[in-house]
Amino acid sequence: MTQKVSLKNKLAFATGDIFGGGSFNVINFLFTGFLxxxxxxxxxxxxxxxxxxxVFDGIIDPFIGAVTDAxxxxxxxxxxxxxxxxxxxxxxxxxxxxxPWNMITTSVPLKVIxxxxxxxxxxxxxxxxxxxxxxxxxxxTDDFDQRNSVNAVRVAFSILSSLVCVAVxxxxxxxxxxxxxxxxxxxxxxxxxxxxxxxSLICCALFTREQVVTPPVKRKVSLKEFFKPLKLKTxxxxxxxxxxxSMAMAIISSFIFIFFDFYLRQDTYLVATLNGASRFPIAxxxxxxxxxxxxxxxPFYLWxxxxxxxxxxxxxxxxxxxxxxxxxxxxxxxxxxxxxxxxNSVSTTSGVPNWLIIIIGSALGVGVCGVVYVPHSSVGDVAxxxxxxxxxxxxxxxxGLTNFLNTTAxxxxxxxxxxVMGFVGYLxxxxxxxxxxxxxxxxxxxxxxxxxxxxxxxxxxxQPEGAQIAIKLTITVLPIAILIVGSLLAxxxxxxxxxxxxxxxxxxxxxxxxEQKKALxxxxxxxx
Numbered sequence: 001m002t003q004k005v006s007l008k009n010k011l012a013f014a015t016g017d018i019f020g021g022g023s024f025n026v027i028n029f030l031f032t033g034f035l036x037x038x039x040x041x042x043x044x045x046x047x048x049x050x051x052x053x054x055v056f057d058g059i060i061d062p063f064i065g066a067v068t069d070a071x072x073x074x075x076x077x078x079x080x081x082x083x084x085x086x087x088x089x090x091x092x093x094x095x096x097x098x099x100p101w102n103m104i105t106t107s108v109p110l111k112v113i114x115x116x117x118x119x120x121x122x123x124x125x126x127x128x129x130x131x132x133x134x135x136x137x138x139x140x141t142d143d144f145d146q147r148n149s150v151n152a153v154r155v156a157f158s159i160l161s162s163l164v165c166v167a168v169x170x171x172x173x174x175x176x177x178x179x180x181x182x183x184x185x186x187x188x189x190x191x192x193x194x195x196x197x198x199x200s201l202i203c204c205a206l207f208t209r210e211q212v213v214t215p216p217v218k219r220k221v222s223l224k225e226f227f228k229p230l231k232l233k234t235x236x237x238x239x240x241x242x243x244x245x246s247m248a249m250a251i252i253s254s255f256i257f258i259f260f261d262f263y264l265r266q267d268t269y270l271v272a273t274l275n276g277a278s279r280f281p282i283a284x285x286x287x288x289x290x291x292x293x294x295x296x297x298x299p300f301y302l303w304x305x306x307x308x309x310x311x312x313x314x315x316x317x318x319x320x321x322x323x324x325x326x327x328x329x330x331x332x333x334x335x336x337x338x339x340x341x342x343x344n345s346v347s348t349t350s351g352v353p354n355w356l357i358i359i360i361g362s363a364l365g366v367g368v369c370g371v372v373y374v375p376h377s378s379v380g381d382v383a384x385x386x387x388x389x390x391x392x393x394x395x396x397x398x399x400g401l402t403n404f405l406n407t408t409a410x411x412x413x414x415x416x417x418x419x420v421m422g423f424v425g426y427l428x429x430x431x432x433x434x435x436x437x438x439x440x441x442x443x444x445x446x447x448x449x450x451x452x453x454x455x456x457x458x459x460x461x462x463q464p465e466g467a468q469i470a471i472k473l474t475i476t477v478l479p480i481a482i483l484i485v486g487s488l489l490a491x492x493x494x495x496x497x498x499x500x501x502x503x504x505x506x507x508x509x510x511x512x513x514x515e516q517k518k519a520l521x522x523x524x525x526x527x528x
Contacts, residue, residue, distance in 0.1 A: 100183025317370025
């Protein structure tokens with residue numbers, strides 16, 4: 001049995017998820033709006049880009065997992081050296097990811113090509129960091145309670161990073177500011193946060209100390225080996241819970257600002273855009289409150305897991321999350337003419353009051369917390385079942401397949417909404433020549449705010465009714481359906497503190513009581 005993990009070691013390990021949680025939210029909350037409202041890509045192209053790049057990200061994961069499993073341990077263990085090497089590469093790719101290609105060309109095909117190439121580079125660097133990092137989670141300790149504690153600290157760092165990365169980047173870079181500086185604000189934002197992520201990863205690689213050090217495991221990269229973990233029912237159940245959590249969170253985070261701007265606060269957005277006025281950042285505040293409360297709710301779910309089990313915590317969390325989404329679905333939009341302009345600041349006289357939106361955002365954090373935490377805290381437990389079943393420890397194989405399927409789920413979650421938007425008349429920012437603008441000025445001015453330069457930038461003032469309905473249903477009904485599926489799958493998750501400790505003991509003594517091993521695997525629902 002491994003020793004207690006020191007607080008210093010927990011904190012060093014947790015710094016790595018400043019990147020894991022933070023970068024995920026910077027991209028999810030800002031990237032869709034950046035591509036459509038700054039770079040000027042139609043939503044159908046945005047959908048295709050997100051799908052292709054995420055699928056590529058998933059395809060390379062098993063190869064990366066195999067490489068890390070076969071690595072000879074040294075002073076950086078088997079995993080940490082990859083985090084150290086690829087942190088600076090990630091920094092450069094992160095800056096390029098938010099480069100405003102509209103400053104280079106107005107050609108949509110060229111911009112699409114640039115974005116895809118850069119995203120593929122970033123996805124490769126990200127995978128070489130996150131697969132070793134998440135594999136490292138199961139090597140910190142073999143003790144069930146210690147592992148929960150280590151992952152609780154990690155998830156707390158991830159949530160706090162998410163909070164900062166939801167609130168601050170949007171203050172530095174947003175479509176309104178980009179309409180003035182051409183998108184330079186996004187470069188500034190990416191340099192600041194890319195640098196923060198790089199420093200946190202380097203600290204994690206240098207100062208973390210894993211307790212479980214295993215010899216290199218060389219395995220052939222094939223479809224059979226790739227999908228080998230799927231033989232485990234425990235893994236399939238865990239995977240379903242993880243995929244549903246990731247997909248639901250991806251949908252909400254990528255469209256929450258669009259939901260506020262073009263539905264809940266549609267008139268405030270229109271008046272502020274036309275007049276270049278400021279407005280209360282209610283979407284940012286609500287999202288920030290969600291992450292603050294999410295961090296505060298962690299002790300509750302840790303208590304609930306100790307009193308019951310992880311599947312109960314997951315189902316309770318999903319139920320709370322779904323109820324809040326129903327409330328969000330029923331919220332009325334602002335009426336036209338409700339926005340009031342005073343002292344270059346816009347307020348509203350109708351719609352949902354800010355204080356109620358803040359309460360709803362906070363309550364959403366309670367719902368999100370357990371659904372996100374339970375799969376994250378179960379990676380090592382599931383890897384232990386794999387070791388007992390297959391007779392070898394291959395965290396990289398589990399992480400590789402999980403990351404592949406997880407990124408595929410995120411791709412679907414991120415791609416479906418913009419794909420739908422592309423067919424319901426969603427308006428993106430467009431760039432036309434001065435001659436084209438002059439020829440159709442009356443038409444353009446009825447839909448867009450125009451900024452005349454070498455080319456005319458046309459920023460949409462509102463969305464048609466069909467797009468508004470699609471936005472509202474996307475951010476509420478679709479995640480609810482996904483959470484229902486996740487809850488049904490969670491009912492089959494049988495790992496508990498007692499069974500996990502038995503698994504560790506049997507793995508440490510592989511010749512001990514084969515009947516006990518068989519009985520334990522049968523209890524977990526595994527086929528012998």
